Amino acid sequence: MAFSFEIDKTAEGGGRRGRLTLPHGVVETPVFMPVGTAASVKAVPQDVLEEIGAGGKGAQIILANTYHLYLRPGHELAGRMGGVHRFMSWERPMLTDSGGFQVFSLSGLRKVTPEGVEFRSHLDGSKHFFSPEHSMDVQIALGADIAMVFDECVEHPASYERTRESMGLTHAWARRSKDHFENHKERVPWFEALGGDTQRLFGIVQGGMYVDLRKESAERLVEMDLPGYAIGGLAVGEPREVTREMIARTLEFLPKDKPRYVMGVGYPDEIEEYAKMGVDMMDCVLPTRAGRHGLLFTSTGRLNIKKLEYAEDQRPIDAVCECMVCKRYTRAYLRHLYASGEPLAGTLNSVHNLHFYLATMERIRAELAGVSGKAVS
């Protein structure tokens, strides 16, 4: 399946209804990608993941974390198993991050040089080194449909100078990522099985909270002519208006005919807002992580299932939700599971939240398809 990105309609606000064709399938955009950190969307079996969301369509694409999979089970092992798709029995599209963000989250455990990043494992303190080239090798072995360039994600807040310097490193690393990826992409484990098709490498725009740096970063990356672009370094603690402004001001400088991806966001109203601004892809741990902590998203707002007020509440989480959890279980039961530390709580809460996110995206796609927008071929 050759790579392509088609846009059917673009709405006034910039939102696009499109279709991303990847080696492992077609993804309707805008899309939300559940996060399967260590080759598992936490607490959710793959067959359930294939069935949640509006109309039982399931998740179209999931994200897996390069850093975590590099440490366990190891990218070489995953490669020998045929890549992460086959390893975890997920035959639909997949994206891996570059490992950069996670490595940079290991504050105190890392050391950055122009060559790459030395860091210590959060698991056992062992020393490791990631360069752009190594990130590419790891991601090629993992074998997701989409790989990401290795970038530096600057801390927040960061000065203009610090941000510009970091951005320069990101650009140099993007170039090195691309060069290495182009020379080795035929090594993806499923290269022959899929008739010589391979992964695609997306760029990542940095530039912190400075509009001119965001513009510069977008322009430098667009010069590299990558098949898609992410906006990184957001949702790192800045106010939400700043996140939105950075997204809006960066989108201006990204090619309209390529997929645009905002990494690591967000709450349901945020993903809706960004999708309607023209973001095609998003991912976030929030639906699963919040679910494991008892925070549930509904059509009428958030609900903290641990509260005593739900102890005898015989209603479903959300009266209008069609997920398997809302069809079967009461708030009273879900509160009991959570309060009792039952492992089923994590599963059911995550399933509901993921369904809510995917159903939200389905609604947004329908809205964008119905909007009389200009056709972009």
Place this chain on the structure above:
Amino acid sequence: MAFSFEIDKTAEGGGRRGRLTLPHGVVETPVFMPVGTAASVKAVPQDVLEEIGAGGKGAQIILANTYHLYLRPGHELAGRMGGVHRFMSWERPMLTDSGGFQVFSLSGLRKVTPEGVEFRSHLDGSKHFFSPEHSMDVQIALGADIAMVFDECVEHPASYERTRESMGLTHAWARRSKDHFENHKERVPWFEALGGDTQRLFGIVQGGMYVDLRKESAERLVEMDLPGYAIGGLAVGEPREVTREMIARTLEFLPKDKPRYVMGVGYPDEIEEYAKMGVDMMDCVLPTRAGRHGLLFTSTGRLNIKKLEYAEDQRPIDAVCECMVCKRYTRAYLRHLYASGEPLAGTLNSVHNLHFYLATMERIRAELAGVSGKAVS
């Protein structure tokens, strides 16, 4: 649905192929009951529980623990929710233990008098008191199809004197349990919904590891004319030959036309052995607890999934197993999930083990049905 127990065939060894009709459905015997401690078979969603086992039939009956549900969410709350069936959305048969065994497991936290047992919650140290009457009230509110008399389970090893004394208490408590149950059984939450049908109360034979006490205990309980009898106080640390002898010697004194239930056993070969000796019902936490600890049961023996030797093993857990886990996932992936502490490990391992137990029972039932045994009406 009126209560009945029918036996189609009895094999040479004593094993019986039968059918137990309960208010919430019919149970093919011999049967293994998965344990849903706190109204959840740990880590396994109810829809999966309805589909595991040979032929996708699912679990026919589950056990819930009175002690745990009494503490959380509380039997009165469960009663107001319509009983545990409705609370957890499990419309098939269910059995509750009496709380006795669990209370007696709280060594150091309990004090036994002829009136009952004072104990401290393992959760918060709060003081509670269980008498036979209270156990009945709790079990009636929980509303399982089968309730159990409140008994004392003697520690192992225990002297003859100590065991006989404890057994006497068990018999007195069984009488008090029955009296209270008979006077209050119409209070079960689904009494009207099921047309005036109600729970049934089973007795529990004690007597430790002394054959003459087992005989005496069986005789005393049979005099109470209860609809079914359990053999309690086994699998408490004694050698397996002793367990088997106690079961064999107790079965002799239990009525052949009533269901016989051995509590809290065992490994797959044990449940097979006991079923073939004429035990109709068994329950055990082993398939789920072992699963959460990475121990898997297969047609060729046990497998400890955490072992390095499975790291790249692309085979299913068990080549001849038809469960959803074996059909989809490799040992390599399951080892990774376990080693990474992924919550999905507990779910998938438990599903496989439960399937193995239920499929084992299905095979035994078929064997017993095929045996040319004498018909017992």
